[in-house]
Amino acid sequence: EHGGGVILNMSSIAGITGGSTGPDYGxxxxxxAALTKFAAxxxxxxxxRINALAPGTIATDMIKNNYAVLDEETVKKRLSTIPMGRMGEPxxxxxxxxxxxxxxxSYVNGEILMVTGGRMS
Structure with a gap:
């Protein structure tokens, strides 16, 4: 009725990398991401305006649960792929x-903003 607005979708870098938990999530x-670009x-x-966020390794319950079953060496290896050297915070x-x-x-439309600590750079 008033016209205009903003839609923000939640994607993930798993949509680019394929992820590590299975193909369904990625x-x-x-x-x-494709829907965001088309709709924009x-x-x-x-x-x-329609954009999406693509978070990387963020200290959410999902990530914490995934990391809890890994050995310390694997966790260190995964975190070493992040130039900032840590998980992001919600x-x-x-x-x-x-x-x-x-x-x-206001001039950003159809973009996928990656929040990855530099992992995808």
């Missing part, structure tokens, strides 16, 4: 989300 997150092209004429993903839904990103 495939679903790749689908979110389609809905921008209505003033609607608040850091939330800050990226705030940017994407704010007017500070």
């Amino acid at each position: 495939a679903s997150k790749a689908g979110v 092209k389609t809905l921008s004429r209505y003033g609607i 608040e850091e993903v939330a800050n990226a989300a705030l940017f994407l839904v704010s007017d500070l990103s």
